[in-house]
Each structure stands twice: as structure tokens, then as C-alpha cells.
Amino acid sequence: MSTNAIPADELLKLENQLCFPLYACSKEVVRRYTPFLDELGLTYTQYLVMMALWEYGNTSVGELGRRLFLDSGTLTPMLKKMEAKGLLRRVRSTEDERRVEISLTADGEALKEKAARVPIAMGQCLTVSPEDAAELTRLLRKILDAIQVD
Amino acid sequence: MSTNAIPADELLKLENQLCFPLYACSKEVVRRYTPFLDELGLTYTQYLVMMALWEYGNTSVGELGRRLFLDSGTLTPMLKKMEAKGLLRRVRSTEDERRVEISLTADGEALKEKAARVPIAMGQCLTVSPEDAAELTRLLRKILDAIQVD
DNA sequence: AATATTTATATTGTATACAATTTAATTGTT
DNA sequence: AACAATTAAATTGTATACAATATAAATATT
Numbered sequence: 071m072s073t074n075a076i077p078a079d080e081l082l083k084l085e086n087q088l089c090f091p092l093y094a095c096s097k098e099v100v101r102r103y104t105p106f107l108d109e110l111g112l113t114y115t116q117y118l119v120m121m122a123l124w125e126y127g128n129t130s131v132g133e134l135g136r137r138l139f140l141d142s143g144t145l146t147p148m149l150k151k152m153e154a155k156g157l158l159r160r161v162r163s164t165e166d167e168r169r170v171e172i173s174l175t176a177d178g179e180a181l182k183e184k185a186a187r188v189p190i191a192m193g194q195c196l197t198v199s200p201e202d203a204a205e206l207t208r209l210l211r212k213i214l215d216a217i218q219v220d
Numbered sequence: 221m222s223t224n225a226i227p228a229d230e231l232l233k234l235e236n237q238l239c240f241p242l243y244a245c246s247k248e249v250v251r252r253y254t255p256f257l258d259e260l261g262l263t264y265t266q267y268l269v270m271m272a273l274w275e276y277g278n279t280s281v282g283e284l285g286r287r288l289f290l291d292s293g294t295l296t297p298m299l300k301k302m303e304a305k306g307l308l309r310r311v312r313s314t315e316d317e318r319r320v321e322i323s324l325t326a327d328g329e330a331l332k333e334k335a336a337r338v339p340i341a342m343g344q345c346l347t348v349s350p351e352d353a354a355e356l357t358r359l360l361r362k363i364l365d366a367i368q369v370d
Numbered sequence: 371a372a373t374a375t376t377t378a379t380a381t382t383g384t385a386t387a388c389a390a391t392t393t394a395a396t397t398g399t400t
Numbered sequence: 401a402a403c404a405a406t407t408a409a410a411t412t413g414t415a416t417a418c419a420a421t422a423t424a425a426a427t428a429t430t
Contacts, residue, residue, distance in 0.1 A: 078336035082271050084287075087339060088346075088353045089249050090268065091360035094289045096246035097417075098367050099239055104419085115386065118240065121232050132408060137234075139244045142409050144387050151385090168395050168408040186228035189237060196238075197366050202359055203238045209356045210241035216347050217248050247387080254389085265416065282378060292379050294417050301415090318378040318425050 102195055106188045110181060115140070116152055117188070123158065124182050128173040130163070157181065252345055256338045260331060265290070266302055267338070273308065274332050278323040280313070307331065 084090045100114045107117055118138050123129070126137070131145055149172060153160050157178035163169040198206070234240045250264045257267055268288050273279070276287070281295055299322060303310050307328035313319040348356070 078332055079274075081336050081339045082332065083275050084268070084271055087271075088348065088357055089253070089342070090271075091357055091364060092242075092246045092249060093264075093268075095360045095364050095367075096242045098289060098364060100243060101418080102367065103239070113385065114243075118234070118243075121234055121237075121240075125233050130408080131410095139248060140386095141388060143389080143411080146410055148386075162409095166396070166408085170409065182228055182232065186231050189231045192239070196363065198238065198363060202362065205355070206359045206363075207238055207241055209352055209359075210245040212352065213346065213348060213356075214241060214245050214248060217245075217252065251388080263415065280378080281380095290416095291418060293381080293419080296380055298416075312379095316378080316426070320379065 099196070103188070103192060106191045110184055110188070111155065115144070115148060116157075117185070119145075119148070119152065120157065120178065120181065120185065123172065123174050123178065124185075128171060130169045130171055132169070134172060152178075249346070253338070253342060256341045260334055260338070261305065265294070265298060267335070269295075269298070269302065270307065270328065270331065270335065273322065273324050273328065274335075278321060280319045280321055282319070284322060302328075 080086060103114050103117070107114060110117070112120065115138075119134065122134055122137050129137075131142055131149065135141055135145055149158065149160055152158050156175055158175060159171075159173045161171045161173070163171050230236060253264050253267070257264060260267070262270065265288075269284065272284055272287050279287075281292055281299065285291055285295055299308065299310055302308050306325055308325060309321075309323045311321045311323070313321050
């Protein structure tokens with residue numbers, strides 16, 4: 071572990087850091103979803119929950135959290151709201167009473183058709199070439215995979 | 221605007237979307253900063269504010285917001301906390317009384333030396349090659365630039 | 371000059387996020 | 401079986417984020 075030759079000035083410049091554009095880009099892109107998701111009555115995180123349920127089917131709070139990188143402190147209140155809106159059911163598992171099973175209602179399942187508009191609209195809004203998008207996704211997944219290890 | 225041939229099923233898969241890995245990766249990377257930033261008594265967003273001030277010098281709330289992609293609803297309460305901690309000053313401009321000038325205190329300026337450890341520690345924590353980091357940053361900046369236009 | 375428009379912050383309200391703790395159920399050990 | 405350790409959600413507390421609105425100051429218009 072040798073002394074790093076780069077001075078504090080350079081190290082701390084926003085443009086020299088990976089994390090800042092990552093943070094800013096994520097926020098700005100998510101923000102662009104809002105008008106399209108408003109039409110579905112969903113927030114971005116709720117939309118993620120719905121996509122996970124549409125794709126993988128019914129699960130538990132914990133499994134949902136592992137898939138979406140969210141913990142129960144975020145999910146529990148959000149799932150309660152979504153249950154109140156009639157999109158899903160929260161049922162304590164009889165098999166393992168620690169678990170709460172999340173399942174889609176008919177309304178929740180039906181919302182999928184309307185939701186297909188969202189990625190299409192965003193695709194037109196973002197103007198990222200398919201190549202750039204693929205490369206970006208690849209690099210982000212690589213970091214996510216690496217970061218999970220420790 | 222022709223009918224898109226890709227079915228809803230495919231469009232709505234988490235793995236087929238750029239935004240989800242972007243969102244998840246940003247969150248997970250920011251979370252890794254926490255232990256290092258705790259030593260400085262900063263949150264990640266506060267760290268961004270400090271980096272902007274160290275790099276660009278004193279500014280106004282609005283300019284800070286444009287640089288960091290944050291609005292006054294986020295910045296005002298946060299800057300008040302940072303002022304209370306003695307890191308910066310908030311002074312209503314006499315020249316234009318709508319503006320609030322943000323300037324570093326001696327303590328805030330001094331924190332820069334300790335903060336240089338943070339990007340070094342994160343660099344070791346992330347294990348991203350310089351090439352991947354450069355490519356990723358380039359693509360993220362490209363999206364951020366494109367998204368600002370509309 | 372008086373009024374309208376724009377601009378810069380601040381405030382309000384809603385929705386995440388997550389660390390830390392709590393509670394209750396299940397599993398592992400002796 | 402009894403107790404310890406682990407696991408799954410829920411809760412608590414703190415800190416963003418941002419849309420919408422409010423407020424006040426500066427600028428533009430008539």
C-alpha cells in the first residue's frame with residue numbers, strides 16, 4: 071500500500087469520480103419516469119415491485135427485497151400502500167409464519183398491459199443507442215455483482 | 221409510430237431495462253460510502269456539497285443545485301444542518317437579496333484533507349478497472365447531457 | 371412610476387431509503 | 401424437550417428527494 075501520488079485536489083473533483091455521475095444519472099432518469107408512471111398511479115419503486123411480481127410471480131417480502139436491493143424498512147410500508155390500492159395481497163404464510171407472501175390481485179395483473187407503454191415511452195425519451203445501453207447495462211451489472219461479494 | 225413487435229412480457233423484464241441496474245447500482249455504491257463518510261460526519265449528499273465547494277469555491281444555493289442536480293427543497297434543510305455543524309456559512313446576499321451565498325468555514329476547508337481518504341478507500345472497495353470506470357463515466361455523462369436538453 | 375413577469379429560496383407534503391432495534395417464529399444444539 | 405442462534409418482518413429514527421406552492425426581490429413592460 072504505497073502512498074498515492076494523486077493530490078487531494080484531484081481525487082476530490084466531482085468529474086474524476088465515478089459515483090457522482092452514477093448517482094446523478096440514476097436520479098434524473100428515475101425522475102423522467104414520473105409523468106408516465108403517474109398515469110398508472112405508481113411511483114418508480116412501486117413500478118419495480120410490480121415488474122418483479124409480473125416477471126417472477128408471487129414471492130415473499132424478503133425475496134422481493136433481495137431482487138430489488140430493498141430492505142423491509144422500505145418495502146413493508148410501500149407494500150401496505152400498494153395493498154390498500156388493490157394491486158397486491160399481503161398474506162402471512164401458514165407454512166412459515168415469519169414470512170409474508172405477496173401476490174398480485176387481478177387489478178395488479180391487469181396493470182401489466184398498460185405498463186408496457188412505459189419502457190417504450192422511456193426508450194424514446196432517453197435516446198440511448200442500443201449499443202450504449204447494452205454496454206452500460208453490462209458495466210453496471212459487473213459492479214453490482216462485484217459489490218455483492220464482500 | 222408503428223406497433224412495437226416486442227411483447228409486454230419482454231419489455232417489462234427487469235433484466236431488459238437499463239434503469240433498474242442504474243438505480244440499484246447507484247444505491248449500492250452510495251451505501252458503500254457510508255462507513256468512510258461516517259468518520260467525517262457526513263452523509264453522501266453532504267459529501268457531494270463539500271466536494272462542490274472545495275472544487276468550485278463559494279456559490280449560491282441555486283448554483284450548487286444546478287451542479288449537483290438537487291433542488292432547494294433538498295438543499296435548504298441540508299445546508300442548514302451543515303451550517304449548524306460548522307462546516308459552512310449561509311449568508312443572504314446584499315447585492316441580490318434573493319440569493320443565499322454558501323461559503324466554507326475554516327473547519328469545512330480543513331475537512332478536505334481527511335476527505336481525500338474517501339475516494340482512495342472506495343477505489344479499493346469497488347474493484348472496477350480504470351478502463352471500465354472511464355467507459356462507464358463516459359456513458360453516464362452522455363445520458364446526463366442528453367437528458368438535460370429537453 | 372406602476373404593474374406584470376421572472377427569479378431565488380424556503381416551505382409543505384408525500385415517498386422513499388436504510389441503519390438499528392424489536393418481535394415472533396423456526397432451526398440447530400445439547 | 402430446553403435453550404441458543406438464526407431468520408423474516410415490522411418498527412423507529414434520521415436523511416434525503418422532489419413536486420407544488422409560497423414569499424420576496426429583481427427585472428421587464430407599458
